[in-house]
Amino acid sequence: MSVFDFDRFSRHDMIGEVILDNLFETSDLSRETFLWKDIQYATSESVDLGEIMFSLCYLPTAGRLTLTVIKCRNLKAMDITGYSDPYVKVSLICDGRRLKKKKTTIKKNTLNPTYNEAIIFDIPPENMDQVSLHISVMDYDLVGHNEVIGVNRVGSTAEGLGRDHWNEMLAYPRKPIAHWHPLLEMKKSEKEWKARTASFDSQGSCPSPRPPSSP
Structure with a gap:
């Protein structure tokens, strides 16, 4: 059972949820039963923030990674x-440190934006197992701070589809590999990310930023 905050002008926000396990074993369903349960924080799987489709392509000889939103x-x-008013921000991460960030253009008044914009990072092949990409879908605000709609991560230390997409890209160099990815809540994603990268803090070294490539 999920508890929501009603919003007349946008999508309703989930406050929390309650899961009743072993209901048939703990309750006599022939009689009316009253139960009190603590509302738990909503899991990322329960919150629908939307999806993002992007492709990954790596050129080992050039040391060039292209993410096309x-x-x-x-x-x-x-x-x-x-x-x-969504736009996409992509950050290159190594050992929890952001080395570079780039973003797409802003699409006004839409929940289904189309971009087809390439974001390029120069990464030597020997550093590909140490880096990951943090993808944030942002809502642009003319007044105040831009808000995070949802995030996603891809890389060798990511989980699930984020790791599989990365490995598929490495297995098929020079070929763009596209997938849909569900957006996650910022807080839960950050917690999972820190846990996954903690063991990598003392391993290897981050790639040094390269000067812009010549056209």
């Missing part, structure tokens, strides 16, 4: 209009 769908509405 293709599009998003069913994003969470962040504005009173019932829409968002």
Whole structure:
């Protein structure tokens, strides 16, 4: 059972949830029973923030990683209009440190933006097992701070599809590999990320930023 905050102008926000385990074993369903349960923090799987599709392509000879942001769908509405002004920010991460960040253009008043924009990072092959990409879908706000709609991560230390997508890219060099990825809540994603990268803090070294490549 999920408890939501109703919002007339945008998608409803989940406050929390209660899961009743072994209900048939602990309750006499022939009689009315009253139960009190603590509301638990909503898991990322229960919160629908939307999805992002992007492709990954790595050129080992050039040491060039290309992430192409293709599009998003069913994003969470962040504005009173019932829409968002989304853009995508991609950060290159090594041992918990952000080396570089780049972003797409802003798409106005939409929950299903299309970008088809390439973001390129220069990474030597020997450093590919030490880096990951942090992808944030942001809502642009003319007044105040831009808000995070949802995040995703890909890399050797990511989990699930984020790791599988990365490994598939490495297995098929020079070929763009595209997948849809669900967006996760910022807090839960950060917690998982720190746990996954803690064991890598003393291993290897981060790639030094390269000067921009010549056209």
